[in-house]
Amino acid sequence: MSVHGPRAPIHRRHEVLRRGFSDNEIRRRHRGQRWHRIRRGTYVKNAAFVDLDVIERHRLLIDAVLPDMADQTVLSHQSAALVYGCPLWQTPLDRVCVTRDRRHGGRIKPDVKMHCAPVDQVAIVDGYQLTTPARTVVDLARTLSRESAVVAGDALVGAFGIEGAELAMELERAKFRHGIAHAKRVLARLDGRSESVGESRSRLMLERLGLPQPRSQGNVFDPAGKFVGRVDFYYEKAAVLCEFDGRIKYGRLLQPGQTPGDAVYQEKIREDALRALGFQVIRWTWEDLTDPDPDLTPRLHAALSRARTPTQGRLDPACPRTPRPLTLRPL
Structure with a gap:
């Protein structure tokens, strides 16, 4: 975020x-x-x-629009997600999305999309009034494409520790609103353990390929209990580890004085250590998320069906992130 x-x-x-x-x-x-x-x-x-x-331009548009709106206007949908710091994927940002607590009067202008729906609680972030994280997730799940909504929903659920009961409550409140069936399908696919756009899109890619869903974020330890590495996805029973190989990831891994080439080399050493413990490692790239390599599905199927001797290492779920603090108040 x-x-x-x-x-x-x-x-x-x-x-x-x-x-x-x-x-x-x-x-x-x-x-x-x-x-x-x-x-x-x-x-x-x-x-x-x-x-x-594009993100900063939308924030500028928000600042230009809000002074002309009524005091009870609340930023919602992708505008709320953006102010929360949520990553967005292929999400329209040409209009500021707001919600007014009234039954009728929604409209679309060249730079504003106004929704009308009950709002009883708001979050305060950077001085802005936003729909709550759970409400924002459901609004996006109703109105965005599945992939765009899952990317944003994963990030919000993970950042704010949103519980399933909160989402179910917001879903019930929105049950007569447009897109509710689509929202249910989106919410069923959310995973707050996802740590990037690429990881969220990866799960949807695996679903499209007819592959079982892995668990997200695992920590691997050697027999002595020494930490070897953290992996994006894993199939514990098959001892299969999966990594989304987004090139930007190596930028995040850089230490002071380290080059991208150094990071790639260190990543290879890490992968060799994982294989030495008996794990199978499968990787895919940004390009695979849209146009998967024809060999990816057979490789994953083969890895999952291959008989494995017990690994020498230990694989534990990574600890969840600490939820971000948030100020809520009634509208």
């Missing part, structure tokens, strides 16, 4: 007019590409805007 830094200062028309600007000067700055228009009457310096990624 990432947290982005300060955003570029916003210039609002009524504020710059008070500082002595004219509408003609505002138009000249916009047409001259000195200012970028976020939405009507709201601008940011173009030099600052061009360096922002």
